[in-house]
Amino acid sequence: MTNFISVISIIENYTQTVGLTSKSVKIKLTLILALFLLGLSCQEDIVVNHTIVSNGNIIDVKTGEILEHRDIWINKDKILKITHHDKDLRTTDTLIDASNKYIIPGxxxxxxxxxxxxxxxxxxxxxxxxxxxxxxxxxxxxxxxxxxxxxxxxxxxxxxxxxxxxxxxxxxxxxxxxxxxxxxxxxxxxxxxxxxxxxxxxxxxxxxxxxxxxxxxxxxxxxxxxxxxxxxxxxxxxxxxxxxxxxxxxxxxxxxxxxxxxxxxxxxxxxxxxxxxxxxxxxxxxxxxxxxxxxxxxxxxxxxxxxxxxxxxxxxxxxxxxxxxxxxxxxxxxxxxxxxxxxxxxxxxxxxxxxxxxxxxxxxxxxxxxxxxxxxxxxxxxxxxxxxxxxxxxxxxxxxxxxxxxxxxxxxxxxxxxxxxxxxxxxxxxxxxxxTIEEGKTANILILDKNPMKNIENTLTISGLVQRGQYLSKTELNKLLNTKD
Missing domain, CATH: 3.20.20.140 (Metal-dependent hydrolases)
Structure with a gap:
């Protein structure tokens, strides 16, 4: 309700300033601006929660380059974006701490x-x-x-x-x-x-x-x-x-x-x-x-x-x-x-x-x-x-x-x-x-404790796995490792 009252006040001030007196013009402008502001208000209430593999070192398997301290933003089953690490990431997001870890594709x-x-x-x-x-x-x-x-x-x-x-x-x-x-x-x-x-x-x-x-x-x-x-x-x-x-x-x-x-x-x-x-x-x-x-x-x-x-x-x-x-x-x-x-x-x-x-x-x-x-x-x-x-x-x-x-x-x-x-x-x-680990690609991500570029056997130092956007912790992976049937 407060937004609509503000809208009416804005329209009154605007029409007086530019010399518009038509009632129909005022109504149309009021409706247009009200709908616009209402849309913005609704968007502010929608918070998309992401899964973020935070502060990891991404290995570019095309070149061997290591991209240090990166945040991988995952939306559903896709990598939405990759950014430099932000220590003030939102608490509403699901954070997977990959500090000092190495990230390769599944x-x-x-x-x-x-x-x-x-x-x-x-x-x-x-x-x-x-x-x-x-x-x-x-x-x-x-x-x-x-x-x-x-x-x-x-x-x-x-x-x-x-x-x-x-x-x-x-x-x-x-x-x-x-x-x-x-x-x-x-x-x-x-x-x-x-x-x-x-x-x-x-x-x-x-x-x-x-x-x-x-x-x-x-x-x-x-x-x-x-x-x-x-x-x-x-x-x-x-x-x-x-x-x-x-x-x-x-x-x-x-x-x-x-x-x-x-x-x-x-x-x-x-x-x-x-x-x-x-x-x-x-x-x-x-x-x-x-x-x-x-x-x-x-x-x-x-x-x-x-x-x-x-x-x-x-x-x-x-x-x-x-x-x-x-x-x-x-x-x-x-x-x-x-x-x-x-x-x-x-x-x-x-x-x-x-x-x-x-x-x-x-x-x-x-x-x-x-x-x-x-x-x-x-x-x-x-x-x-x-x-x-x-x-x-x-x-x-x-x-x-x-x-x-x-x-x-x-x-x-x-x-x-x-x-x-x-x-x-x-x-x-x-x-x-x-x-590869790139923006827009499917989120199949293997998180390692040690760098496989120094020793290939480090691919076995598994800390966690993202499987089509779904995170499996080391504890969950160990359970799978021990199933008997």
Whole structure:
């Protein structure tokens, strides 16, 4: 009421000053000004409460620059603005004290298998992972994802979901689909596209002709495909065909002068004997050939280094596996699968390896590691992935191990960090909203006690996580880490 009385007084003074006497003019001016002032009054009563990550040190994962003492203002699930720290922030806002802490984007595991296990998702969240690429889908899974994924967000994660594994005739995984010829491959691609999968997952035993048919059908539909390189396909052929990412392999086959002949000669060998033969045939003088072929603007490599390292198993290493302190976070039934008797419980055969085969796997792992940094410097692009669901691959934890292995291979801390932050955002074509801490981007924010640019293992010093604008404290993350089902 006071505002309206003030308005009338203002109008009377104004009309007298300018000589206006018309009653209708006075009424119109009074109404206009009253509505304007009433609007201002209403706006003053509306207080938007923000979540503010206060006084943290933001790591720019594009450049490595550290922006010290910054306040990150979050409205709903977006970063509204980033300002220099203000010690007099409003008490009505939710403040997350990040003083002396370091801030990076939430991490991605770009090669994950979930199998419907909630504890796996809990471990991922507890360890700062906010993005997943699931690499073996199902029709049941895609229906749930289409129903419940909103703006790319599903069950707490930015989420990509592959088709079922698409393989050729031969031993393959449960739930895989088999394409015995090119037309069957094309038919599967069309089926996956219509059902709404994000991409096609290709696998080991596809024939060269069927693989090329799948690639061609994907191109027609503007549909991505990724996965293993079939045994009959080289990295060069995969890159030329448009495969978006190559898993586990980094093109070392181009270190063998006539790889196709080698494959035909050794196709019936078991994996350990094959690997030994591969190492004997490998010619390090062909290094430049490997580097030239694997440089690509369109194809990424996801080498899953932790998985390759886990194949190095002997009695001593097996004992270390069985006493890993992180086992307390792995449910009992999962541990039984990891370490069960091979003849009774179906544990993977590579956990029962001879000393000789373990040494072969070690040499192959070290050879792979030696090529990563030269490939990176030459223009190859990398993603961090772990292949969870395999023994001794710890959901969440192993992603951090993967970053440390990239650094061990010669990457800088920044380059390693990019494989799980910036690079996945570019890969999923969402770099305008993910992958960095910037105004306007989605608020997936990992808060660390120590600087990962000094030591990549500091990505494990987790203080808190913002997941699409929702803050999870260290206490809440620890609860997730200890869930049992």
């Amino acid at each position: 991490l991605w595991d770009m090669h994950a298998h979930l199998w419907g296990k909630d504890w796996v998702l809990d471990r991922y969240t507890a360890l700062g992972i906010t993005g997943l690429r699931c690499m073996h889908g199902s029709d049941k899974g895609i229906e749930d994802i289409k129903k419940n994924r909103k703006d790319g967000f599903y069950r707490g994660f930015e989420f990509l979901y592959s088709s079922p594994i698409t393989d050729g005739p031969g031993e393959t995984w449960p739930g895989a689909r088999v394409a015995s010829n090119p037309e069957e491959g094309r038919k599967l691609v069309r089926e996956y596209y219509e059902k709404g999968y994000d991409f096609v997952k290709v696998y080991n035993f596809l024939s060269y002709e069927t693989y090329q048919a799948i690639a061609d059908e994907c191109k027609k539909l503007d549909f991505k495909f990724a996965g293993h390189l079939p045994l009959q396909v080289t990295a060069e052929e995969g890159i030329l065909a448009g495969q978006k990412s190559i898993e586990h392999s980094i093109g070392l086959e181009h270190g063998i002068a006539d790889y196709k002949s080698f494959i035909n000669t050794h196709k019936d060998l078991d994996i350990n004997t094959y690997t030994e033969a591969f190492l004997e045939a490998f010619d390090s003088n062909l290094k430049d050939n490997i580097l030239t072929i694997t440089k690509s603007e369109n194809t990424w490599f996801c080498p899953t280094l932790s998985l390759l390292k886990s194949y190095i198993v002997n009695e001593e290493i097996d004992s270390i596996f069985k006493h890993d302190p992180r086992l307390k976070y792995i449910p009992k039934e999962e541990q039984e699968y990891w370490f069960g008797d091979i003849t009774e419980d179906g544990a993977p055969s590579y956990l029962v390896a001879s000393k000789e085969s373990s040494e072969v796997e070690k040499v192959f792992f070290e050879l792979t590691m030696s090529y990563l940094k030269p490939m990176l410097d030459n223009g190859s692009k990398f993603l961090a992935g772990t292949d969870t669901s395999n023994p001794n691959i710890y959901p969440g934890f192993t992603l951090h191990d993967e970053l440390a292995l990239f650094v061990k291979a010669g990457f800088t801390e920044l380059e390693a960090l990019q494989t799980a932050t910036l690079n996945p955002a570019i890969y999923v074509e969402r770099e305008d909203e993910l992958g």
